Amino acid sequence: MKVFVSRRIPGEVIRFMEQYGLEVTCNDSDERMQQNDLIEACKKADILFNVGSADLDARFMESCQHLKGIVLTSVGYDHIDLNSATYYGIPVSNTPDVLSKSTADTAFLLMLATSRKAFYQARQIEKGAWKNNGFLDELGIEINGKTLGIYGLGRIGLELAKMAKDAFGMKIIYNNRSRNMEAEQLLNARYVDFGELLSQSDVLSVHSNLTPETQYRFNRDSFRKMKKTSIFINTARGKIHHEPDLINALKEGEIWGAGLDVTDPEPMLPDNPLLQMSNVCVLPHIGSATIETRMAMANVAAHNIIAVFRGEKMPQIVNKEVYDEVRPGKI
Numbered sequence: 001m002k003v004f005v006s007r008r009i010p011g012e013v014i015r016f017m018e019q020y021g022l023e024v025t026c027n028d029s030d031e032r033m034q035q036n037d038l039i040e041a042c043k044k045a046d047i048l049f050n051v052g053s054a055d056l057d058a059r060f061m062e063s064c065q066h067l068k069g070i071v072l073t074s075v076g077y078d079h080i081d082l083n084s085a086t087y088y089g090i091p092v093s094n095t096p097d098v099l100s101k102s103t104a105d106t107a108f109l110l111m112l113a114t115s116r117k118a119f120y121q122a123r124q125i126e127k128g129a130w131k132n133n134g135f136l137d138e139l140g141i142e143i144n145g146k147t148l149g150i151y152g153l154g155r156i157g158l159e160l161a162k163m164a165k166d167a168f169g170m171k172i173i174y175n176n177r178s179r180n181m182e183a184e185q186l187l188n189a190r191y192v193d194f195g196e197l198l199s200q201s202d203v204l205s206v207h208s209n210l211t212p213e214t215q216y217r218f219n220r221d222s223f224r225k226m227k228k229t230s231i232f233i234n235t236a237r238g239k240i241h242h243e244p245d246l247i248n249a250l251k252e253g254e255i256w257g258a259g260l261d262v263t264d265p266e267p268m269l270p271d272n273p274l275l276q277m278s279n280v281c282v283l284p285h286i287g288s289a290t291i292e293t294r295m296a297m298a299n300v301a302a303h304n305i306i307a308v309f310r311g312e313k314m315p316q317i318v319n320k321e322v323y324d325e326v327r328p329g330k331i
C-alpha cells in the first residue's frame, strides 16, 4: 500500500510505517502544496498523510476518489470537504487530545502576555526604545481572580479552564453546544448564554471549531457587548472573529486587548494594524507546535494509516458514517 505525505514529518514516523511494509513517499518540503500537485501525487498513492492546511475540497475528492483514507495532522477539519470524502467512501481521521494541552498553554500564554502588553514591551527593547517608563505608562491589567469566559468548552477549552483556575483562581463561565458536566463539577464552571458570556467575561477565550454557525460569531455587535476592560483570545480559527471589527473595537476602546494565535487571513500581513497595537499579541498559529505534540500528532496519523492497511476502522475517524452499510455515494 502506498502512502503520500504532503510535507516533512519526523523520519521515525516514516520508518514506523515502512516497518509494516507500507511504501512511503514524502514531499520533502515545509510548504503547502498547490492543489494540482497534491492531486497528481495522490493519484500514485492509496492513502494521503496530509500535513497542515491544504485544499481538500470537492474537486480534490473527485480527482482522488480512489483513496483508501486521508489522515490529517490537526484536530480541526474545516479545510476538508467531509461530505465529499464520505460520498466517495474515503475515511478521514484527525488528531484530537494529543494537542489539547499545548494549545491551551498557548491560550494561557496569550492571556498573560496580552494582559501585560508583553509583546509590545519586547518590541520597544528591540527598537532601542527601552526607557524608564513613567509610573503610569503602558500599564497592564491583572487577571487574578477575574472571570474567564470560554466559547466552546471542549477538550482544549477545558484544559485552559483548569490552568486558569489553578494558576489565577479565575472564575469560569462558558457557552457551548451542550453542558460540560466535567467542567461544572471539577471547576465549578457555569454555563451562560452567549450574551452573558460577552458581558461577564474579563477574558473571553475562543475554543470552538469553525462552522457556518461560529464563523464571524465575534463581530462589531459582540465586541460592543464585552467589557471595555476585557481581553479577547482566539486560538481556534481566525474566521470565528471578524478581523476588521476586532481592529475597530480595539481602536474604539470597546475591549481592552486581544491575543491571537489564529488570524484571518493567515499568514497575517505585516502591515496589519493589530501588529502595531501595544495591547495586542499575535502568534503565527503555533498552538500545537512543540516537539512532543507534533511527534504525537504524527504518530496518531500513522496509527490511523496502519488501521486502514489492516482493513480496520480508523481509531480517530471523523466521518464515521463512511463505515455505514448504506450511505450516499459511490456504490
Ligand SMILES: NC(=O)c1ccc[n+]([C@@H]2O[C@H](COP(=O)([O-])OP(=O)(O)OC[C@H]3O[C@@H](n4cnc5c(N)ncnc54)[C@H](O)[C@@H]3O)[C@@H](O)[C@H]2O)c1
Binding pocket: 075, 076, 077, 096, 097, 099, 100, 103, 151, 152, 153, 154, 155, 156, 157, 175, 176, 177, 178, 207, 208, 209, 210, 211, 213, 214, 235, 236, 237, 261, 262, 285, 286, 287, 288
Ligand atoms: N491554534 C492551534 O494551533 C489549534 C490547535 C488545535 C485546535 N485548534 C482549534 O481548536 C478547535 C477546538 O479543538 P478541540 O479539540 O477543543 O475541539 P472540541 O470539539 O473538543 O471542542 C470544540 C467545542 O466547541 C463547541 N461548539 C461548537 N459549535 C459551537 C457553537 N455554535 N456555540 C458554542 N460552542 C460551540 C463544541 O460544543 C465543543 O465543546 C479546533 O476545531 C481547531 O479549530 C487550534
Ligand SMILES: O=C(O)[C@H](O)CO
Binding pocket: 052, 053, 073, 074, 075, 076, 077, 099, 287, 288
Ligand atoms: O486544528 C488544529 O489542530 C490546528 O489548528 C493545526 O492545524
